[in-house]
Amino acid sequence: MKLAARVSQVTPSITLAIAAKAKAMKAEGIDVCSFSAGEPDFDTPVHIKAAAKKALQEGKTKYGPASGEPKLREAIAKKLRTDNGLDYKAENVIVTNGGKHSLFNLMLAVIEPGDEVIIPAPYWLSYPEMVTLAGGISVIVPTSASTGYKITPEQLQKAITPKTKLFILNSPSNPTGMVYTPEEIKALAKVVVEADIFVVSDEIYEKIVYDGAQQLSIASLGEEIFNRTIISNGFAKAYSMTGWRIGYLAGPVDIIKATITIQSHSTSNVCTFAQYGAIAALEESQECVEQMRQAFAQRRQLMLERLNAIPGLSCPKPDGAFYLFPDISKTGLKSLEFCDALLQEQQVAVIPGVAFGADDNIRLSYATDMATIEKGMDRLEKFVKSRI
Ligand SMILES: Cc1ncc(COP(=O)(O)O)c(C=O)c1O
Numbered sequence: 001m002k003l004a005a006r007v008s009q010v011t012p013s014i015t016l017a018i019a020a021k022a023k024a025m026k027a028e029g030i031d032v033c034s035f036s037a038g039e040p041d042f043d044t045p046v047h048i049k050a051a052a053k054k055a056l057q058e059g060k061t062k063y064g065p066a067s068g069e070p071k072l073r074e075a076i077a078k079k080l081r082t083d084n085g086l087d088y089k090a091e092n093v094i095v096t097n098g099g100k101h102s103l104f105n106l107m108l109a110v111i112e113p114g115d116e117v118i119i120p121a122p123y124w125l126s127y128p129e130m131v132t133l134a135g136g137i138s139v140i141v142p143t144s145a146s147t148g149y150k151i152t153p154e155q156l157q158k159a160i161t162p163k164t165k166l167f168i169l170n171s172p173s174n175p176t177g178m179v180y181t182p183e184e185i186k187a188l189a190k191v192v193v194e195a196d197i198f199v200v201s202d203e204i205y206e207k208i209v210y211d212g213a214q215q216l217s218i219a220s221l222g223e224e225i226f227n228r229t230i231i232s233n234g235f236a237k238a239y240s241m242t243g244w245r246i247g248y249l250a251g252p253v254d255i256i257k258a259t260i261t262i263q264s265h266s267t268s269n270v271c272t273f274a275q276y277g278a279i280a281a282l283e284e285s286q287e288c289v290e291q292m293r294q295a296f297a298q299r300r301q302l303m304l305e306r307l308n309a310i311p312g313l314s315c316p317k318p319d320g321a322f323y324l325f326p327d328i329s330k331t332g333l334k335s336l337e338f339c340d341a342l343l344q345e346q347q348v349a350v351i352p353g354v355a356f357g358a359d360d361n362i363r364l365s366y367a368t369d370m371a372t373i374e375k376g377m378d379r380l381e382k383f384v385k386s387r388i
Contacts, residue, residue, distance in 0.1 A: 010129040014355035018339070022349035033376030034349040035364040038174065039242040040322070042295075044277070045288040048239060051280030055273035062272060066264035067256075068095025068248070069275045075282040076248050083206075084217045086226070088250050094259050095270050095278075099204045099234035099247035100126055102259075105266075106200065106230060106249055107134035109258035115165040120151035121357030122325065124174045124202070128357075136165070140357055145316055145327060149176040153187040160195045167197060169218060172205035175356045175363040176325045177318025179209055182216045189218050189225040198228045204247075205321040207238035207289050210297050213319035230255055237321075238289050239281045246270055246278045296322050299366040299373055306377035307364070312388045322367040325353065329360040331387040338362060345386075346379035 015038055022034040067073065073090035080086040080093075096102040103126070111117065111134035119127050121142045128138040141159050143149045156167060169188065171180040180188070192199045199218055206215045219229035234247030249259055269275075300322070307315050307326055315326035328338050335352035339362060342348050353361030366373060 006133055009132050013125060015125060015351050018343075018349055018351055021343070025343075025347065025349075030347055032343075032347045032349055033372050033379060035366065035368065035376060036349040036351050037365050037367055040237065040240040040292055040296075040367050041369065042240045042292055044239065044241050044244070045281075047284050047288075048241065048277045048281045051284075052244075052273050052277035055276030060273045060276060064269040064272045064275070066268050067260045068093065068270060069272065069279070072275045072279050072282075075279050076250065079282050080231070080250055085220045086217060086231075086250070091253055092256055093248055093250050094256050094263065095275060096234075096247045096249065096259075096263065097245040097267050097270050098236060099202065099232050101245070101267070102232040102234065102247045102249045103127070103200070103202070104130050104133075105259040105262050106232070106255070107131060107136065108262050109255065110198075111136035111165065114163060116161060116163040118156065118159045118164060118167040120149075120155075120168075122149055122173070122175050122353065122361065123168070123357055124170055125355045127168050127170075137163075139164070142357070145314075148178050148316060149173065149325070150178055150180055150184060151188070153191050156188055156191045157195075160191075160197065164195065164197050166200055167192060168200045168202065170202040172209060172215065172318070172320025174205065174321055175323050175351070175353070175358075175361075177321040177323045178316075179213045179215060179319040182214060185216050185218050186221055189221045192218075192228055193224045196228075198230065199225070200230050200232060202232045204232065204234050204237050206233065208293055208296060208322060209320040210293075210300060211319060215320065227252060235278050235281055238292075240292060241277070241281065244271075244274050244277060246274055296366065299368070299370060300324075302370060303364065303366045303373050303377065306373070306381075310377075310381045310384050312384050322365055324364045324366065325356075325358070325361050326364070327360055328353075328362055328384075331384060333387065335359050335362055342380065342383050346383045348376050348379050348383070 019036045073093045077088045107130045113135040115136045117131045131138045230251035235241040312330040339352040351363040
């Protein structure tokens with residue numbers, strides 16, 4: 001059968017492919033150090049699993065509203081009010097099958113052919129693909145280590161055209177781990193409001209920040225920007241619930257309603273009993289979030305020290321998420337070549353920066369144990385030394 005043209009316009013996720021390759025090598029008995037995963041290595045906290053089990057036993061096994069369980073929408077709105085100072089109600093929220101699905105729904109709901117979406121690079125690899133699938137045009141704005149891989153207000157201003165519909169902001173960032181300061185967020189908000197465009201604020205790593213860094217939601221900076229922001233968030237990273245597939249969008253009611261319509265004809269509701277786990281995640285103790293954050297903080301320290309001690313590699317200190325994004329250009333290799341050779345020669349799995357729009361970098365996830373980090377860094381050091 002002749003496939004639809006849209007299939008050839010997108011590429012399969014490189015991160016998922018590499019993670020799968022590393023898993024397959026492990027299954028063959030090969031001692032692989034994998035820094036490819038975009039997920040916490042912890043199990044989902046026990047009280048969250050217990051709440052989902054209880055819901056399952058109580059027969060919460062039927063179709064629910066496409067918009068999400070009312071109790072979960074309420075709990076999310078409350079979280080956004082108390083944690084982020086945002087005046088949302090349940091009607092401003094849709095529960096989706098993960099943050100990825102949130103963004104996909106949103107693109108389908110708002111992008112028309114030819115609409116431009118501004119995406120700072122390095123970017124999370126699914127953003128441009130989703131824009132393409134929705135018929136839009138990604139306007140990629142490259143950033144560099146000199147600005148902490150953050151887009152400046154001047155760069156944003158310059159990228160705006162009459163066709164601009166959205167600007168995607170991701171802080172803390174995947175892949176760089178960088179967190180925009182409140183001042184930087186304010187300056188970007190000013191440009192968004194003046195240009196009368198919308199901003200998608202992907203806040204999925206909001207709970208994973210270090211050294212007192214503050215994750216400020218751009219929507220909290222006044223009514224004008226609030227009315228022009230759609231927040232995407234989820235449970236995967238903060239609560240180690242990647243496989244549960246629960247995320248959400250929050251924003252103006254008309255936009256949320258449009259995403260509910262789209263969702264009602266694609267996936268319908270998110271797994272009903274899983275949503276009860278998410279309610280417990282929000283309503284019960286947040287101690288588990290802090291414990292995981294502290295573990296990530298220690299690992300970040302170790303991996304960053306080891307990485308920056310390798311001659312030829314350099315990596316700025318990120319304030320959030322669980323990724324490092326070093327520059328590998330001194331090895332003379334481009335990122336795909338680097339990653340393939342590293343996996344073959346030293347059995348270390350990392351993600352090529354080209355997947356994120358930055359071919360001189362690689363992404364390492366430190367969401368793994370300290371012993372694996374030590375071993376993997378020994379191997380990476382050997383590999384880089386053999387190339388320089
Ligand atoms: C920046 C960013 N946004 C969104 C997501 C989607 O997360 P999920 O669909 O697992 O909720 C991810 C996952 O890796 C991410 O890194």
